[in-house]
Structures are given as structure tokens and as C-alpha cells.
Amino acid sequence: MSAASLHGHHxxxxxxxxxxxxxxxxxxxxxxxEFYREMGEADDAAIGGVLRRWWLRAELYRDPEGDRIHxxxxxxxxxxxxxxxxxxxxxAL
Numbered sequence: 545m546s547a548a549s550l551h552g553h554h555x556x557x558x559x560x561x562x563x564x565x566x567x568x569x570x571x572x573x574x575x576x577x578e579f580y581r582e583m584g585e586a587d588d589a590a591i592g593g594v595l596r597r598w599w600l601r602a603e604l605y606r607d608p609e610g611d612r613i614h615x616x617x618x619x620x621x622x623x624x625x626x627x628x629x630x631x632x633x634x635x636a637l
Contacts, residue, residue: 560606562599570602 560570564583568576579598586594604610616622 560599560602562595564595567595567599567602570606571598572605575601575605 560566568579571579582594582598583591604614607613613622620626
């Protein structure tokens, strides 16, 4: 019996490295210039959040189910609890 990697994907692939170059390379060309623009405009307090957000997008673009998942999230039909609801609940503790 083997265990799945803590940092891999269910299909055995490795996640995209969280570097500017790796994220840019993983993005569709139509998205790449927007990524560079946002990274270029970000100050030191915001740049980590910009990279993290675009890294998540790049991972989603790479997922064969990405379009379906994105549509479900936008429509509010995705399984799970919305982050806003979780944050409200945690704020009430």
C-alpha cells in the first residue's frame, strides 16, 4: 500500500512551482500579460497575494475539470462551503 504525496495531485502530477516564471509559463497566453501587469504594479505587501491568486488560476487552468469547476463556483452550485461563510462563522467564535 502506498500513500499519496502531500504536495502532489490526485493524478500523480506535481503542482506548479510558486514562482513568477513557473506561473507565467503555466498560464494561457491570453492571461499571461495580465499576470505580468498585476505583478509589476504590486508593491511588496501585495506581491505575494498576486502570485498566490495567479498560481491558483494556473492550477485551475491545468485541471481538465477546471472549466466545469469554475462554472459551478460562479453559479454557486459547487460542493462545499463558501469561504465567506466560513470566515463569518470563524469571526463569530
